[in-house]
Each structure stands twice: as C-alpha cells, then as structure tokens.
Amino acid sequence: MQRRIPLLLVLVVGLFGAIAAFIPHRAIRTPDEILRNDVLRILTAFSLVLGVGSIVRHHIIRITRRVEHWPFSWVTLIALAITAVIGVLGGIDPAKPGLLATKVGSFSFHIDNVYRYIMSPLAATMFSMLAFFMASAAYRAFRARNLESTLLLLAAFVMMLGAVPLGRIIHPRLPAFAEWVLSVPNTASKRGILFGVELGILATSLKIILGIERGWLGGGGSR
Amino acid sequence: MILMVMLPSLAVSSEINSTGFPANSLHQVPVASNVRCHDLPNDGGGSIVVEWQSTDDPAILGFRIIRQQQDSATWETLGFAGRLARRYVDNDARDGFPYRYAVITVTEDTTTSSAPSEFGSCSPQWFDAGTAPALIGTLLLCGIALYFISAARRDRNLFIRRISGLDAINEALGRATEMGRPTLYIPGLSGISDVATIASLNILGEVAKQIARFGTPLAVPNSDPVVYTVAREVVKEAYAAAGCPDKFNPDSVFFVANQQFAYAAAVDGIMVRERPATNFLIGMFWAESLILAETGAATGAVQIAGTDATAQLPFFITACDYTLIGEELYAASAYISREPLLLGAVKGQDWSKVLIAAVILVFTILGLVFNLPARNWL
Amino acid sequence: MSLWQRLLNIDRRWIYAVLALVVIGPLLFPFSIKPKPSPPVERLFNYIDTMPVDKALVISVDFTPDTQAELLPMVIAMLRHAFATGHKVGVLTMDVYGLGLARDALAQVSAEFNAHATSHDDSVINGEDYVFWGWTTPLVTVMLGMGERITKVFPIDYYGNRTESLPITRELRNYEDVGILVTCAASAIPRSWINYAQVQFDVKVGCGITAVSAADFYPYLNSGQFTGMLAGMRGAAEYEEMVETKMIELGKNWRLRRKGTEAMSSQTAAHMAIMFFIIAGNIAFIVTRRKKR
Numbered sequence: 053m054q055r056r057i058p059l060l061l062v063l064v065v066g067l068f069g070a071i072a073a074f075i076p077h078r079a080i081r082t083p084d085e086i087l088r089n090d091v092l093r094i095l096t097a098f099s100l101v102l103g104v105g106s107i108v109r110h111h112i113i114r115i116t117r118r119v120e121h122w123p124f125s126w127v128t129l130i131a132l133a134i135t136a137v138i139g140v141l142g143g144i145d146p147a148k149p150g151l152l153a154t155k156v157g158s159f160s161f162h163i164d165n166v167y168r169y170i171m172s173p174l175a176a177t178m179f180s181m182l183a184f185f186m187a188s189a190a191y192r193a194f195r196a197r198n199l200e201s202t203l204l205l206l207a208a209f210v211m212m213l214g215a216v217p218l219g220r221i222i223h224p225r226l227p228a229f230a231e232w233v234l235s236v237p238n239t240a241s242k243r244g245i246l247f248g249v250e251l252g253i254l255a256t257s258l259k260i261i262l263g264i265e266r267g268w269l270g271g272g273g274s275r
Numbered sequence: 276m277i278l279m280v281m282l283p284s285l286a287v288s289s290e291i292n293s294t295g296f297p298a299n300s301l302h303q304v305p306v307a308s309n310v311r312c313h314d315l316p317n318d319g320g321g322s323i324v325v326e327w328q329s330t331d332d333p334a335i336l337g338f339r340i341i342r343q344q345q346d347s348a349t350w351e352t353l354g355f356a357g358r359l360a361r362r363y364v365d366n367d368a369r370d371g372f373p374y375r376y377a378v379i380t381v382t383e384d385t386t387t388s389s390a391p392s393e394f395g396s397c398s399p400q401w402f403d404a405g406t407a408p409a410l411i412g413t414l415l416l417c418g419i420a421l422y423f424i425s426a427a428r429r430d431r432n433l434f435i436r437r438i439s440g441l442d443a444i445n446e447a448l449g450r451a452t453e454m455g456r457p458t459l460y461i462p463g464l465s466g467i468s469d470v471a472t473i474a475s476l477n478i479l480g481e482v483a484k485q486i487a488r489f490g491t492p493l494a495v496p497n498s499d500p501v502v503y504t505v506a507r508e509v510v511k512e513a514y515a516a517a518g519c520p521d522k523f524n525p526d527s528v529f530f531v532a533n534q535q536f537a538y539a540a541a542v543d544g545i546m547v548r549e550r551p552a553t554n555f556l557i558g559m560f561w562a563e564s565l566i567l568a569e570t571g572a573a574t575g576a577v578q579i580a581g582t583d584a585t586a587q588l589p590f591f592i593t594a595c596d597y598t599l600i601g602e603e604l605y606a607a608s609a610y611i612s613r614e615p616l617l618l619g620a621v622k623g624q625d626w627s628k629v630l631i632a633a634v635i636l637v638f639t640i641l642g643l644v645f646n647l648p649a650r651n652w653l
Numbered sequence: 654m655s656l657w658q659r660l661l662n663i664d665r666r667w668i669y670a671v672l673a674l675v676v677i678g679p680l681l682f683p684f685s686i687k688p689k690p691s692p693p694v695e696r697l698f699n700y701i702d703t704m705p706v707d708k709a710l711v712i713s714v715d716f717t718p719d720t721q722a723e724l725l726p727m728v729i730a731m732l733r734h735a736f737a738t739g740h741k742v743g744v745l746t747m748d749v750y751g752l753g754l755a756r757d758a759l760a761q762v763s764a765e766f767n768a769h770a771t772s773h774d775d776s777v778i779n780g781e782d783y784v785f786w787g788w789t790t791p792l793v794t795v796m797l798g799m800g801e802r803i804t805k806v807f808p809i810d811y812y813g814n815r816t817e818s819l820p821i822t823r824e825l826r827n828y829e830d831v832g833i834l835v836t837c838a839a840s841a842i843p844r845s846w847i848n849y850a851q852v853q854f855d856v857k858v859g860c861g862i863t864a865v866s867a868a869d870f871y872p873y874l875n876s877g878q879f880t881g882m883l884a885g886m887r888g889a890a891e892y893e894e895m896v897e898t899k900m901i902e903l904g905k906n907w908r909l910r911r912k913g914t915e916a917m918s919s920q921t922a923a924h925m926a927i928m929f930f931i932i933a934g935n936i937a938f939i940v941t942r943r944k945k946r
Contacts, residue, residue: 077399077401078319088793106529110529121548174536186565186927189593191668191931195935205935212928215924218925245600253583254624254627258417258421259616259617267612268477269509356829357707366802534750562720573665585869
C-alpha cells in the first residue's frame with residue numbers, strides 16, 4: 053500500500069501530462085497548468101523550508117560532534133542567519149531604508165548590497181576558476197597517445213587557433229575552418245548523442261509511469 | 276463602400292466617436308480591406324484570428340482593430356497592430372459568441388475604417404492537429420519500448436554491451452572501503468522534473484545499497500530542495516533493502532545551496548577537506564562540471580561521471596576516470612540491476628535508434644535524388 | 654627524473670600561476686585586437702539592424718553575476734545597437750540574480766545616450782523607449798504568457814510602475830510586436846525560449862552564451878531556430894565592433910568603453926599559453942615514450 057499509492061499517482065499524473073500535450077481544450081489544459089505551475093511552485097516553497105532545515109541540522113550536528121573542520125560550520129550558519137535577517141528586515145533597495153536602517157561604514161543593510169558586494173564577486177571568482185582548471189585539464193588530457201587522442205588533440209588545436217588572431221596569420225581560412233568543425237562534425241556527433249538521450253528519456257519516463265522502474269522510490273530498483 | 280463610410284457613424288463606442296473617420300480621407304489613404312476572421316485553430320478556445328489586406332504605404336502608422344459582438348451596438352477597441360502587420364489575434368473572445376471585426380488604418384492625420392468582416396466565433400479544440408507528427412512518433416517509439424519490455428518477460432537472457440563506467444562502480448566502492456574514506460555522490464544540479472536527475476537517483480539507489488553492504492560512509496550534497504528530499508528517501512530505502520537500515524545516517528544526505536557556484540564551492544570544500552576516495556558526478560551539470568571534476572581529480576579520487584549534457588561531456592572525459600555518455604546514463608539502472616524488464620526497455624531504445632537512423636537515411640536519399648525542399652521541422 | 658619527465662608530471666599549481674600572469678598581464682598592459690565578426694554574430698547584428706522600427710528588441714538577461722564578464726558586454730552592446738537604431742527595448746530576466754545586472758546595464762546605456770541627447774527625441778526614457786519588466790516565475794508561464802499579453806505576466810515593472818500605464822506598452826503588447834528576442838544565458842534557458850517562444854509563437858530568437866556552452870547550441874543555430882548567436886567574450890567583442898562601426902555611421906562617434914574587446918587581449922594570451930602547454934606536454938610525452946622504448 054505504501055508503494056501502490058505513489059505508483060498510482062505517478063501513473064495518473066504522468067499519463068495526464070502526456071495527454072495534455074496533445075489536447076488544447078481548457079478542460080485538460082487548465083488542470084495541467086495548475087499542476088505544472090501552481091502545485092510545483094507550492095511544493096518548491098515547502099521543500100525550500102526542508103532544505104534550509106537540512107543545512108541548519110547538518111551543521112549543528114557537525115558543531116556539536118566536533119567533526120573535523122567544524123569551525124567552518126559556524127561560518128555557514130552565521131552567513132545564513134545574517135543573509136536571512138538582512139533579506140527579511142533590511143529591505144531591497146538601498147535608496148529605501150528597511151527596518152534595519154543602520155550602517156557599518158558605508159555598507160547599509162540591504163539585500164541588494166549583499167548581492168552586489170558579496171554574492172556577485174564570489175560567484176564570479178568561482179566561475180573564473182574554470183579557466184585555470186581548463187588549462188590544467190587540457191595539459192593532461194591532450195596527449196597524442198593513440199589515433200583517437202591525436203584526433204582530439206588536432207581538433208582542439210584547430211579550435212584554439214581559430215579563436216585567436218594567430219590563426220588568421222597562419223592561414224586566413226583557419227577561423228572559418230574552426231567554425232566549420234564546430235558547426236558540422238561537432239553538431240553531427242551531438243545530434244547523434246541527443247537522439248540516444250531523448251530515447252533514453254522517453255524509455256525512462258515510460259518505465260517510471262508504468263511502475264517498471266522504481267529506483268527513484270528507493271531500494272526497490274524495479275518490479 | 277457605403278458600409279465603410281457608415282461604420283463610424285454606426286459605432287457608438289466613445290473611442291470610435293472621438294477618433295472620427297473622415298470620409299474624404301478614403302480617396303487619399305489606403306485602407307485595410309478584405310477583413311476576415313476565423314477561429315484560431317488547435318487552441319483551447321478564446322481566440323479569433325483577424326486577417327486583412329493592405330498596401331505597404333509608409334504613411335500608415337498602423338492598424339487599430341475593433342470588434343462588435345452580435346446583438347450589441349457597441350464597437351470596442353482591441354488593440355493596435357504595426358504597419359506591416361496583416362494579422363491580429365483577439366485573445367479575449369468568448370467561446371460560442373459571434374463577433375465581427377473591422378480594421379482602422381491609422382496615419383498621422385487620419386483614421387479610416389475598413390468594412391466589417393463576417394461574424395465568426397471561436398471554440399476550443401480537443402486535438403491539436405499541429406502535434407500529430409509528435410503524437411505518431413511518441414506512440415511508435417513507446418510501442419517499440421513496450422514490445423521489448425513484454426518480450427523481456429519471455430526471453431530473460433537479453434544481451435547488453437559492456438559499460439566500463441558501470442563495471443567500475445564496485446571496484447571504486449571497494450577502494451573507498453579499503454581506504455576507509457567516504458564516497459561522494461553528486462546527483463547533478465537540476466530539479467526533479469529533469470529525467471537525468473531521476474536517472475541519477477536510480478543509480479544512487481543501487482550505489483547506496485552497495486555502500487550499505489560495505490559499511491563505508493556516504494555523502495550526498497544536493498542543490499535542489501525537492502531532489503534532496505527524494506534522495507534522502509532513496510538512500511534510506513536502499514539501506515533498508517540491503518538489510519541494514521540501522522546504518523543509515525540521515526545526515527549523509529543534505530542540502531547545500533541552490534545557487535550554481537555556491538554549490539560548486541561547497542562541494543569543492545567537501546572534496547578537499549574530507550578527501551573522498553570515490554566521487555560520483557551523475558545527473559545534469561552546467562559550467563560547474565569541470566570545477567567539480569578537476570578538484571576531485573586533484574584530491575586523487577576515483578571519479579565516475581555521467582551526464583546527458585553534451586557540452587559538459589568533454590570536461591568529464593578529460594577529468595574523470597569513467598564517463599557515462601548520454602543514453603548510458605539512462606541504461607545504468609537496468610545494467611546494474613540486470614532486471615530483464617528494464618533491459619527490455621534498453622533494447623527498445625536501440626531498435627528505436629535503428630528506426631530513426633533508417634528514416635534519416637531514406638529521407639536524405641529521397642531529398643538528394645528528388646531535390647526536395649528542406650523543411651524547418653526536419 | 655629527467656627534465657621531460659618533470660615537465661610531464663608538472664604540479665598543476667605551476668600551470669595556474671603561469672595562466673594567472675598571462676591573464677593579468679594584458680589587462681594591465683593591453684594590446685589592441687580588432688575582432689573580425691563571425692557569421693553567427695553578423696546574422697544577429699544584421700537582423701536587429703534591419704528589422705522594422707515598430708518591432709522591439711527583447712533581451713532576456715538569464716545569467717547570474719558569475720558569468721557577467723562574458724555576457725554583460727553582449728547585453729550592453731545590444732542595448733546600444735537598439736537605442737542607436739531607434740528600436741524599442743524590453744528587458745526581463747529568468748533568473749532572480751540577473752535583476753541587478755539588467756538594471757545596471759540599462760542604467761549605464763541610457764545614461765550614455767542621455768549624456769549626448771539634445772532633445773526629448775534623442776533621449777532614452779524608461780517607459781517610452783525601454784521597459785524593464787523584471788523577474789517572475791515560473792519560466793514556462795512567463796514564456797507562454799508573453800505570447801498573449803506581456804502586461805498580464807508583468808503587471809508591474811521592476812521600478813514599481815503599472816506596465817499598462819507605460820506608453821511603450823501600446824507598442825509592445827506580446828510576441829507579435831517583438832522583432833527578436835535575445836536570451837543571454839549560461840544555462841539551458843535558451844533552449845526553453847526555443848521550445849516555448851520560437852516554436853509556439855514563431856518569434857525570432859537569438860542567443861548570447863558563454864564560450865564553454867557554445868558547442869551545445871550549434872544544432873539550434875544550424876537548424877535556423879536561433880537567428881544568430883554570440884558565443885563568449887569573442888562573440889561580445891565582435892558584436893561591439895559592429896555596433897561601434899554602426900554608431901560611427903550614424904554620427905554617434907562617442908568612443909564608448911567596450912569591455913568585451915578590452916578583454917580579448919587577455920583571452921588571446923591565455924589561449925596562446927594553453928597551446929604552449931599542450932605543445933610542451935606533447936613533446937615531453939613523445940620524448941619520454943621514445944626513451945622508454
């Protein structure tokens with residue numbers, strides 16, 4: 053019974069969602085839109101509470117058990133609390149004072165400032181690390197070990213030369229060739245992968261709707 | 276023509292009266308003509324398409340569309356269409372109520388009305404004819420999958436080619452056990468509505484069962500709160516299925532951050548501090564893929580990745596030990612569990628691919644031989 | 654251990670250090686690179702350039718601050734292009750973190766134009782020449798809803814004005830009035846714009862994406878579902894170059910700052926450094942393999 057109800061729900065909602073893609077009548081579309089938009093939005097809102105609860109619990113456990121590196125958990129909890137307080141009480145726009153009108157130096161307690169001066173540079177820093185990781189990964193991976201890896205190396209080289217002015221100096225048509233590699237062989241292989249992916253999605257969805265695949269329920273694996 | 280001149284005086288809407296329709300302008304300014312209206316096809320009702328003809332005169336600023344409901348004396352203004360527009364969709368119509376429309380041509384100094392259209396009404400449709408090819412394709416591909424699933428009930432010895440990434444799971448988990456270090460499972464950054472995430476959770480179930488048997492620690496950081504709740508249940512059930520529910524640590528599955536790079540930073544921190552022996556990166560990933568995979572490689576962990584995000588595949592291939600490419604992700608739970616019904620669906624996928632390849636080949640040849648025009652939807 | 658073996662097993666931190674120097678150096682001492690527009694960039698530029706004046710450009714700022722170095726110059730260049738050619742502009746975001754970026758870009762470009770304006774007609778005015786609808790969710794509802802009535806999806810703009818009351822709303826009601834919608838994103842959102850706006854409403858859609866995800870979108874560019882595409886910093890720099898030429902043509906030789914073009918020298922140097930590493934790594938690999946034999 054514990055399993056049957058979720059499986060029945062998945063069957064009904066899954067088939068309904070599939071049918072709604074082909075029937076525009078509002079008798080079908082309206083409930084489908086309610087399910088997709090409103091119900092999903094409400095679920096997400098509730099689950100976010102669970103998510104925040106999970107962060108808090110996870111780090112409190114680490115602190116109380118004095119797990120290795122536990123002081124970092126304080127950093128997370130304090131950052132979470134400060135952001136929440138500023139978000140709820142501080143207001144959004146620095147031009148309009150919120151309930152927390154005080155300032156620390158030139159920093160006023162507005163969520164916009166948290167976004168602009170803290171989140172923005174931190175996120176940009178993380179993304180910029182990609183360049184360094186890409187360089188070290190390229191250094192290790194692009195080696196002419198065999199025919200396949202040599203082809204990979206050559207393709208990568210053409211692409212990089214096509215992206216810099218040096219490529220045009222070596223041969224004026226090199227950037228166009230790089231563009232061709234990207235838009236023709238690359239697209240062809242990607243489309244091949246995409247066909248497999250879409251069929252995999254279709255088969256997985258079908259297995260879930262029909263209750264054959266039950267791994268997502270946990271433990272069961274399949275029927 | 277008489278109607279065209281009379282319409283303004285017939286119209287009782289204040290807006291129409293206030294704008295006025297100078298009759299003398301009819302001779303100088305081109306007017307919208309041949310106004311027709313019909314139900315918008317393949318929709319849920321409530322929409323009528325108004326079409327008209329006009330010349331491409333630069334003096335025209337645009338067209339104002341007005342409508343009149345049958346049995347009503349009032350003409351109401353609906354909206355304004357640009358100079359080049361020849362079509363307007365009235366989305367405020369009531370199903371089953373007849374309306375007629377007129378188009379007022381607006382220039383800098385004049386406003387001139389067309390003759391009204393015939394009365395037309397709208398109604399909702401029970402089938403969107405535009406989706407017929409998609410419906411046929413879906414039914415055909417689902418039919419193939421279902422046939423092979425049912426065939427698998429009879430013939431339970433289905434062959435599936437080796438997938439080295441999945442063969443390596445046991446070896447990688449064994450290594451974590453030997454080293455006494457945790458296993459990190461990252462279920463991607465997408466939501467639960469993404470099938471890649473569901474496929475990842477299927478694999479998580481199987482991995483968690485093995486981990487429960489080996490008794491090694493597991494950490495599953497999540498970036499989506501809904502995925503977090505499902506993942507926790509999956510791991511809990513997997514421990515129960517492995518016969519050791521008491522070993523399940525509810526804190527092993529946790530929510531980290533909803534924001535892409537905040538999540539990447541947190542998981543990188545876990546990799547560097549806890550130094551897991553094995554990392555699974557399975558699901559949907561974006562630009563954070565290499566940040567996670569390279570950090571994992573730097574810590575010396577064995578890494579098994581899997582995604583259907585084609586742009587991220589090169590990063591995983593360069594930085595991870597094994598990578599499940601595209602559809603292998605969806606075949607994984609069947610491969611690991613060796614369940615005949617699941618394997619049957621994989622077989623169905625393969626035959627569907629054969630069918631699609633054949634269709635592409637046939638139509639390419641036909642297209643080349645008969646010089647058929649390329650269609651956008653192809 | 655020989656020199657070649659050492660090179661083969663080089664600590665990755667050396668690579669990071671060299672790359673950091675190579676990236677920072679040209680930012681401090683830039684060298685000039687004149688970008689040559691690639692076909693996808695040209696296509697997007699030409700479409701916006703030649704679309705009727707009564708059709709609006711809609712920019713969806715669907716990225717977050719982490720990718721702003723690559724994507725924000727694209728938004729700024731497109732805003733300059735649209736305002737210079739007299740097109741109305743609608744801006745929205747599908748990611749709440751994109752709000753601040755879109756707001757700042759609009760503020761910057763409108764200030765640039767207003768600093769040179771001599772009359773009301775030359776000015777770029779919020780509510781008349783552009784509208785910033787802001788952000789709302791969920792994504793599907795927004796993309797489909799905009800096909801019916803934009804004011805229904807965004808009853809209030811980012812600044813708190815009722816959108817129905819804005820003069821621009823009369824000319825920008827739904828997708829029928831949109832000449833092209835350009836989505837700038839580092840995620841899969843452009844694909845959703847195709848699925849919901851392009852496929853269902855036949856709206857022209859262009860995209861600006863990070864270089865790292867460019868390969869993912871080429872199938873859509875080749876199929877014509879994307880009218881044009883700006884890929885990474887290079888795409889931004891190429892678009893900036895075309896906009897600069899256009900503005901000079903229109904007598905607006907204001908010499909505005911072009912961040913995409915400025916960063917190209919740094920990016921080129923980084924590419925060269927990576928190529929150098931790959932060549933050195935391969936030489937080391939071949940030499941050590943021969944020695945082993």
